[in-house]
Amino acid sequence: MTVSTPRRAVLIAAVAALAASLAVGVTTAAQAATTLGASAAEKGRYFGTAVAANRLGDSAYTTILNREFNQITPENEMKTDATEPNQNQFSYGNADRIVAHARANGMQVRGHTLAWHAQQPRWMESLSGTALRNAMLNHVTQVATHFRGQIAWWDVVNEAFADGSSGARRDSNLQRTGNDWIEAAFRAARAADPNAQLCYNDYNTDNWTDAKTQGVYRMVQDFKQRGVPIDCVGFQSHFTGGSNYPSNYRTTLSSFAALGVDVHITELDIRNAPADAYRNVTNDCLAVPRCKGITVWGIRDSDSWRSGESPLLFNGSGQKKAAYDAVLAALNSGTTPPTSPPPGTTPPPAGNCTASATPGQVWGDRYNTSVTVSGGSNWSVVVTLTSPQRVSTTWNGTPSWDSSGTVMTMRANGSGNTFGFTTMTNGNSSARPQITSCTAS
Ligand code: G3I
Secondary structure: OOOOHHHHHHHHHHHHHHHHHHHHHHHHHOOOOOOHHHHHHHOOOEEEEEEOHHHOOOHHHHHHHHHHOOEEEEOOOOOHHHHOOEOOEOOOHHHHHHHHHHHHOOOEEEEEEEEEOOOOOHHHHOOOHHHHHHHHHHHHHHHHHHOOOOOOEEEEEEOOEOOOOOOOEOOOOOHHHOOOHHHHHHHHHHHHOOOOEEEEEEOOOOOOOOHHHHHHHHHHHHHHHHOOOOOEEEEOOEEOOOOOOOOOHHHHHHHHHOOOOEEEEEEEEEOOOOHHHHHHHHHHHHHOOOEEEEEEOOOEHHHOOOHHHOOOOEOOOOOEOHHHHHHHHHHHHOOOOOOOOOOOOOOOOEEOOEEEEEEEEEOOOEEEEEEEEEOOOOEEEEEEOOOOOEEEEEEOOEEEEOOOOOEEEEEOOOOOOEEEEEEEOOOOOOOOOEEEEEEEO
């Protein structure tokens, strides 16, 4: 086909305009993320919060939850007193509600917790010896089996070390069943849910020189040497009351990571929420490649177990505090971890908004991905798969596919700015979806 000169001029002008708009789009795409979850995801991490089931009906609460966070830890609903109130009678209603909310919104779930000396139901408190050991193992097995495939990380054992200068285990009814109770719990959890990452979680383990930190370190080192299935260590990081943010916190995180485990900041709150301390914690996590993410212990100060200390990122009215701005800025200026593809191997997505993918739950034959969009509400995101992988399920968006079935265009459907999908590997378990464009109006 020949193109007449006037027509050619129009065509050239149209191509130039398209190139200019794409250039603008790419510039816009490089803008800083505007939510904690999206920004953390750009750095290969999550940003989560503790969630209470009885607050899921509060729309002010869920608005912030769904906008800012891509990971949830049930605050009380998976503890032993909640899930097994009577021996061998399990109760999952509130925990299931939280997991369903997380799945519907593409958030990862940290299970908290399978074995703990506190918040035990009466029947368990009254047991001892072999009967208690067997009841604990049965609890681990039943609960981890119930949630199999839905939990990214389990706090298998919580708070098993003593405070103070001993560096020893805490005395408890579980400890009195024998020193091997912790490794027995980890083995039972691995058998029940082989795809969940298994963590030990504790508080006052933030200062590298503290005896308690060293005690936990020696246990993890021993577990790794003997092949006990442990994948991660959680640092609760309640910087309130008796313990403050220590200047050697980064050393603590990196020293544990050097043992071959991931590290997580699992219950962060800081008395009066000083912006500096929140910034330091965020920077410390970003500086340690195996630090997978940060979970704050509640959304608004009024949701906190220590509401009188106003330790969180949002005030009681749901407004962002100075600490929020400090965390977001630190996340946005952090470097991408070395595990990401080197710059240039994946072209930057085209378009005028930003879409960040966060890896989700992985099963033998499929895996989840959640994508958070920032920069517009009426968006359309193009995701390209590597054949023979195919998407089997999506949520929080309206998908359409090209004829090959490997290019999915996901459009906003009013469910917010995070959508998700499950990809069947169909034999290719290494490829991961690429976001090729994000367009918003
Ligand atoms: O739901 C009942 C309510 O019906 C009742 O009227 C009221 C009366 O006290 O109690 C309510 O339950 C409380 C529950 O929180 C829900 O608010 C419990 O008494 C109270 O003990 C419980 O506290 C929780 C605490 O763990 C228990 O140990 C906090 O919410 C929770 O934030 C806190 O979380 C722990 C982590 O699991 C482990 N690390 C430390 C962290 C802070 O203590």
